[in-house]
Amino acid sequence: MTAKGGFARMTEATSAPFTERFMPPRLTPAIDPRSVDDLMDRPQKIVATGVNFFYGSHQALHDVTLHIPQHCVTALIGPSGCGKSTFLRCLNRMNDMIEGTRVEGEILLDDIDIYRPRTDVVELRKRVGIIFQKSNPFPKSIYDNVAYGPRVAGIRQRSELAEIVENSLRRSALWEEVSDRLSESALKLSGGQQQRLCIARALATDPDVLLMDEPASALDPKSTARIEDLIFELKDTYTIIIVTHNMQQAARVSDQTAFFYEGRLVEAGATTDVFTKPRQRQTEEYITGRFG
Numbered sequence: 327m328t329a330k331g332g333f334a335r336m337t338e339a340t341s342a343p344f345t346e347r348f349m350p351p352r353l354t355p356a357i358d359p360r361s362v363d364d365l366m367d368r369p370q371k372i373v374a375t376g377v378n379f380f381y382g383s384h385q386a387l388h389d390v391t392l393h394i395p396q397h398c399v400t401a402l403i404g405p406s407g408c409g410k411s412t413f414l415r416c417l418n419r420m421n422d423m424i425e426g427t428r429v430e431g432e433i434l435l436d437d438i439d440i441y442r443p444r445t446d447v448v449e450l451r452k453r454v455g456i457i458f459q460k461s462n463p464f465p466k467s468i469y470d471n472v473a474y475g476p477r478v479a480g481i482r483q484r485s486e487l488a489e490i491v492e493n494s495l496r497r498s499a500l501w502e503e504v505s506d507r508l509s510e511s512a513l514k515l516s517g518g519q520q521q522r523l524c525i526a527r528a529l530a531t532d533p534d535v536l537l538m539d540e541p542a543s544a545l546d547p548k549s550t551a552r553i554e555d556l557i558f559e560l561k562d563t564y565t566i567i568i569v570t571h572n573m574q575q576a577a578r579v580s581d582q583t584a585f586f587y588e589g590r591l592v593e594a595g596a597t598t599d600v601f602t603k604p605r606q607r608q609t610e611e612y613i614t615g616r617f618g
C-alpha cells in the first residue's frame with residue numbers, strides 16, 4: 327500500500343477521531359503510544375545536532391537536529407529521496423562504507439560523539455543494529471545466522487552460543503516457529519520469518535538501538551502486524567528508529583515522528599501531535615496524502 331493511496335483512503339470523508347483513523351482494526355490489540363509527557367521526560371539516547379551529509383558534491387542532509395528519546399520508537403517519514411535512509415545510516419556510521427561521503431555536525435550516543443576519531447566502528451554497529459527493507463539472511467542455517475555476531479565477537483562456548491541464539495529468537499518472536507529446525511537453511515523461511523530472523527541476528531549482539539529501514543514494506547499484512555507487535559514489545563528494552571512510508575504504521579508504532587523533506591527535518595514531535603496538529607504546512611500536506 328502506498329503512503330499516499332493508503333492514507334487517502336483512510337481519511338476520505340471521515341471525521342472519525344484520531345485513534346479510529348490511524349488505528350484501523352488489527353489482528354492484535356492496538357498499540358498504546360507513550361504519552362507526550364513521558365516522551366519529554368525520557369533520557370535522550372541519541373542527540374544529532376546540525377548534521378549535514380554529502381554524497382560527493384550532493385548534499386543529502388541539511389542541518390538536521392533531532393533528539394531520540396530512550397526506549398521509544400521514533401518514526402522517520404517523508405517522500406522518497408528526502409534523506410531518511412541517509413540519516414538512519416549516519417546513526418551507526420554505515421555511510422562510512424560509501425566512498426566519497428562526508429558528514430558534518432555531531433551525533434551523540436549516550437553523550438559520546440560517534441564520529442570522534444577513536445570510535446570503534448565495529449563496536450558501534452553492535453550497539454546500534456540495523457534491519458533493512460529486504461531481509462538478508464546469510465545462506466546458512468537459522469542457528470548460524472543468529473550465532474554469527476556473537477561468534478565474530480569471540481564467543482566460542484557452545485552452551486553460551488545456544489543460550490544467546492534461543493534468547494534472541496524468543497525476543498524476536500520466532501522461537502516457537504523454528505526451535506525444532508535450527509539447523510535448516512534460513513532461506514527456507516517465509517519472508518516475514520526471515521525478517522524476524524534478521525531482527526534476532528541484530529539482537530544477538532546485544533544492541534541498545536535498533537535502526538529499521540522500512541522493515542515491513544515487503545511483507546503481507548499479517549507478517550507486518552507481527553513486526554509491529556514485535557516493535558512494541560522490543561521498545562521496553564531497546565531504542566528503535568524506524569523509516570516507513572506507511573502513515574498508518576508510523577501512527578500505530580511510534581511515539582515520536584520526524585518528517586523529512588528535501589534533506590531537511592521539517593518537524594519532529596510526539597506522534598499524536600504530528601498527526602493531529604502538525605505545525606508545518608508541508609507536514610500536513612504529506613500526512614494527508616497531498617504529495618509524496
Ligand SMILES: Nc1ncnc2c1ncn2[C@@H]1O[C@H](COP(=O)(O)OP(=O)(O)OP(=O)(O)O)[C@@H](O)[C@H]1O
Nearest residue numbers: 381384386404405406407408409410411412413424
Ligand atoms: N549511495 C548514494 N550515492 C549517491 N547519492 C545517494 C546515495 N544514496 C542516496 N543518495 C541520494 O541522497 C538523497 C537521499 O536519499 P535517501 O536514500 O536517504 O532517501 P530516502 O528518504 O531514504 O528515500 P526512499 O524513501 O526512496 O528510500 C537522494 O537524493 C539520493 O539520490
Ligand SMILES: [Mg+2]
Nearest residue numbers: 410411412569
Ligand atoms: Mg530509504
